[in-house]
Amino acid sequence: MKRGIEAGEPGRFAGVRNAAVDRRAAVTVLAIAVGLFGAWRALRPAWEVPLPTLANRPEERMQDFRDALYFPIREFLAGGNPYDPAAMFVHWPVRQNFNLYQPYHLVLHLPFALPDYRFGAVAFAVVSLLLLVFLAVLAAGHLRAPSVLGTAVVAALLVTSQVGKAQLYVGQVNPLIAVGAAGALLARERHPRWAALALALAWLKPQFGLPLAILLFVRGSRQVALGGTAIAAVASLFVVVPLVVGGGGIGAFLDVIAANLDHAAATPYGAVDSLTAQRVDLAAVFFRVTGWLPPAAELLALVAVTAISAVLVRRLDRVGEVAVADLLTCVAVVVAVVHQPGDVLIAVPALVVVAALWWRNRLPCLGVAVVALVFPFAHLHFVDTAIRGLMGPLASVTVDGIAVVVAWTALVMFARRPRVLTGPS
Known part of the structure; x- marks a missing residue:
């Protein structure tokens, strides 16, 4: 009897392993299905949103893409200063002021502003979706979970959550910033140069970059904090110089920045x-x-x-x-x-x-x-x-x-x- 039980042990354990694999595969397939459905719903605003006009400025779908990316870059390409609230409201059908994004943003996202509005909006939404998936890859790897299962589950939760859907609904740049912040934190010890580059992406919005750089510096990642900040500053310098020269000098440029801050501080949003x-x-x-x-x-x-x-x-x-x-x-x-x-x-x-x-x-x-x-x-x-x-x-x-x-x-x-x-x- 004992010998028979021992002989049956490998088969029993193999059955348990097979059942676990089957459950894992089922969860993976379900997560992918939910994620694909959520992604389709999240991408719909990008191709359904009407073309911007003065009459539909209150439109919320893709409003950040419209107000903080597409038309600011168009203003920059036209030789203007997109940080000037007066210029943006006169020249373009925007509802919100272009806040103090890092100037390199105007070049980094240039490919999305060169084609017509709808094509640029859809392309930007698709790239943002891919960045959310990549964020899920980073999360699954950080958890040391099975890569496909972990990525599928986290990505599905992201694109069906309010935070995830909002990124695509209004066309925010946060997925890129989130990948940058995660990259800076995850790679800061083993790959400090890559982490510095990731931090530079997180600097796209200074309210992310400043406290993150300070905390990284305090945690001992000084090369990452200083290097990422320097990369962002140098990249922005190539945009600031034309703005200063074309806008009448450093004094005029600082006046525009002050007007930008005053306008932002007075808005209801x-x-x-x-x-x-x-x-x-x-x-x-x-x-x-x-x-x-x-x-x-x-x-x-x-x-x-x-x-x-x-x-x-x-x-x-x-x-x-x-x-x-x-x-x-x-x-x-x-x-x-x-x-x-x-x-x-x-x-x-x-x-x-x-x-x-x-x-x-x-x-x-x-x-x-x-x-x-x-x-x-x-x-x-x-x-x-x-x-x-x-x-x-x-x-x-x-x-x-x-x-x-x-x-x-x-x-x-x-x-x-x-x-x-x-x-x-």
Whole structure:
């Protein structure tokens, strides 16, 4: 009897392995199917959006592509200064001011502004979708999950989430920035030159690049922080010089930048004291919750969040909890200075790993952080409708910010007395 049981053992284990492979294949196929359906729905606005005119400026579909990419580049090619709000509103059918993106943005995304609007919009949306998939590849690799299964699951979740769909719906550049931030964090030790180049991409929006570069520098990646910042600065210099020369000198150029900042600070969608802006940074969330805006609130939030996070990410690095340090770095970037819900996209690779760590170790602080950070991704239309119905429109534009601030606070609490965790790191 014993000999018969032993003889049957290999076959039994082979059956278990085959069942596991079958389940993995089924989940992979299901994730790919869901992802393809979600991708199709997310790409539809790019080819359905009407051509921009003065009459349809309130159109939200592909509005960031229209206002922050296509027409600013067209203004630059025409010899104008796209940072000048007056020039943009007079010359082009835009609704929003072109904010202070890095000047190299006007050259980097030039291929999308050269063809006609619809072709450029569809091409940009497809590339953004591919960048989301690549972000899923990075997340799966960071988790050390089976590459195809992990990529399919994370990509499907991304393109069906509110954050993922928003990138393609309004045509944001955040997928490129998220890949840059993830690349800088993941490659900073083994491939510092590639990490510096990735950081330069994250500098595309200075509110990402500045706090990220500071925290990388504090964490010991000085070559990456300085190199990435230098690459972004030199690349932008080739665009700034023509703007300065063609705009009447450095004084005139600085006047345009000042006008740009003044306009952005007064808009209902960007001002820190706006009750309708979808901002998730600490200063804006504090105002919406308390109704009080302290003097220099945005500067204080930037300094305080960056300083506190800098101390704690170093502590996490010392005990070897790099994944939690990466997540705290990403959330600090978003909380420190003006950001919107979709900007939490930069945290995806680190969030996936920390979610696995929490599942393995069941620590309350990490659980709160993971659940809170998942909320902006789950804030779909039907969820928003329920929130508006129960608590009103102010709650609708505030809950994402509260969730992100809660996540940062929970990570801070964990980092004050970090524990060595078991699982992927």
